[in-house]
Amino acid sequence: MTARFDAIVVGAGAAGMMCAATAGQRGRRVLLIDHAAKLGEKIRISGGGRCNFTNIHCTPEHFVSRNPHFCRSALARYTPKDFIALVERHGIRYHEKKLGQLFCDDSATQIIAMLEAECDAGHVAWHMPCTVKAVERHGDHFALATTAGAFASASLVIASGGLSVPKIGATPFGYRVADQFGLDMVPPHPGLVPLTFDAAELARFGDLSGISVDATVSAGSGRFRENLLFTHRGLSGPAILQISSYWTPGSALQVDLLPDHPAAELFRAQRRSLALPASVLGEVLPKRLAQQWCEAAGATRPMDQMSDQALEALAAGLHDWRVKPTGTAGYQKAEVTLGGVDTAGLSSKTMESRNVPGLYFIGEVVDVTGHLGGFNFQWAWASGFAAGSSL
Numbered sequence: 001m002t003a004r005f006d007a008i009v010v011g012a013g014a015a016g017m018m019c020a021a022t023a024g025q026r027g028r029r030v031l032l033i034d035h036a037a038k039l040g041e042k043i044r045i046s047g048g049g050r051c052n053f054t055n056i057h058c059t060p061e062h063f064v065s066r067n068p069h070f071c072r073s074a075l076a077r078y079t080p081k082d083f084i085a086l087v088e089r090h091g092i093r094y095h096e097k098k099l100g101q102l103f104c105d106d107s108a109t110q111i112i113a114m115l116e117a118e119c120d121a122g123h124v125a126w127h128m129p130c131t132v133k134a135v136e137r138h139g140d141h142f143a144l145a146t147t148a149g150a151f152a153s154a155s156l157v158i159a160s161g162g163l164s165v166p167k168i169g170a171t172p173f174g175y176r177v178a179d180q181f182g183l184d185m186v187p188p189h190p191g192l193v194p195l196t197f198d199a200a201e202l203a204r205f206g207d208l209s210g211i212s213v214d215a216t217v218s219a220g221s222g223r224f225r226e227n228l229l230f231t232h233r234g235l236s237g238p239a240i241l242q243i244s245s246y247w248t249p250g251s252a253l254q255v256d257l258l259p260d261h262p263a264a265e266l267f268r269a270q271r272r273s274l275a276l277p278a279s280v281l282g283e284v285l286p287k288r289l290a291q292q293w294c295e296a297a298g299a300t301r302p303m304d305q306m307s308d309q310a311l312e313a314l315a316a317g318l319h320d321w322r323v324k325p326t327g328t329a330g331y332q333k334a335e336v337t338l339g340g341v342d343t344a345g346l347s348s349k350t351m352e353s354r355n356v357p358g359l360y361f362i363g364e365v366v367d368v369t370g371h372l373g374g375f376n377f378q379w380a381w382a383s384g385f386a387a388g389s390s391l
């Protein structure tokens with residue numbers, strides 16, 4: 001016996017639940033399938049357990065994609081205000097932490113419960129844990145063989161996410177379906193991820209682990225000013241997570257460790273001082289970093305004995321530190337997956353495949369990746385709403 005639905009959504013994460021609820025509340029008969037035993041695990045662990053569910057400053061410029069314009073339409077039709085209204089309707093208390101980032105006051109599980117309730121309001125049917133064994137297209141419908149039986153539907157929505165954090169259920173399922181139906185892929189790689197150093201660089205900075213500085217970091221077309229954190233494996237912190245989405249292997253990052261304090265002016269003001277350059281820098285940088293930086297640069301004599309040239313070089317290095325990471329901390333630590341299903345094969349209004357009617361891709365499986373700060377969930381809500389309003 002094959003159970004029939006108007007739409008089957010594979011992946012009951014952020015995008016999948018939003019899509020299923022939207023379509024269900026429009027009167028569509030929807031089945032939501034997930035292979036995980038627990039619902040919404042990624043939402044539960046997000047934002048340190050409080051879910052940074054949107055960002056009030058969200059614009060298309062906060063996203064990375066081969067086609068930077070693709071996300072415009074969906075983001076315009078489902079905005080942070082729309083999601084905030086939903087959150088308020090469910091009585092979930094929230095606050096702005098910084099830079100427009102909205103978090104639950106209490107727990108991310110409230111967002112999961114809210115989405116589940118919205119699905120219930122749309123009479124969405126569930127199967128989880130349920131593994132999809134095969135997907136086929138028969139005439140005008142899709143046929144799915146699963147561990148919970150055979151299902152058929154006119155529309156199939158792939159909302160199975162990216163590859164980040166495999167231990168809570170990430171799989172390449174969506175990429176395989178895209179490949180099966182002839183959609184192109186932008187090669188996936190880890191995003192919003194710490195960067196690693198080689199042994200020589202680690203030896204130079206390894207014992208700075210735990211130190212954090214306000215810095216400007218640039219790579220490719222990206223430039224961010226936030227905290228940079230030294231770790232025992234390399235660099236992390238919001239500035240590094242952000243720039244990791246723009247960094248290409250083999251290239252160097254450009255770091256300004258003193259964005260508010262021109263080092264040359266600091267040195268000029270204390271040119272005749274008997275203090276060491278590390279003490280001068282220790283007024284504006286963490287002391288351990290100032291110490292280690294000066295030692296590595298050989299700037300170990302008192303200010304009045306340093307040559308102009310050496311001080312100029314020291315100042316320039318602090319504003320233009322070029323550091324070449326050897327790699328990333330990988331999918332285990334990445335918050336998102338860059339790349340994915342190429343948007344060239346999808347409608348930006350509905351997320352439907354241009355060549356396979358009824359096949360939709362939403363959320364992180366698509367080559368649209370947000371900056372850190374609530375943008376990835378906003379994309380999940382907006383793309384889920386776009387598909388759910390269309391199918």
Ligand SMILES: Cc1cc2nc3c(=O)[nH]c(=O)nc-3n(C[C@H](O)[C@H](O)[C@H](O)COP(=O)(O)OP(=O)(O)OC[C@H]3O[C@@H](n4cnc5c(N)ncnc54)[C@H](O)[C@@H]3O)c2cc1C
Pocket residue numbers: 010011012013014015016033034035036040041042043045046047048051052053054130131132159160161162164165168169170171172173334335336362363364365373374375376377378380
């Ligand atoms: C630690 C961490 C913290 C984060 N914090 C934030 C934050 O605070 N704010 C923010 O905006 N973003 C955050 N993100 C990113 C955000 O969680 C994702 O971008 C978002 O969840 C993507 O939504 P999605 O629905 O596309 O995929 P997911 O939420 O990953 O959902 C995909 C679903 O598909 C299921 N699935 C996978 N493979 C299969 C299969 N073969 N068969 C059936 N089901 C399958 C999975 O079990 C999962 O339930 C964070 C990510 C991580 C890892």
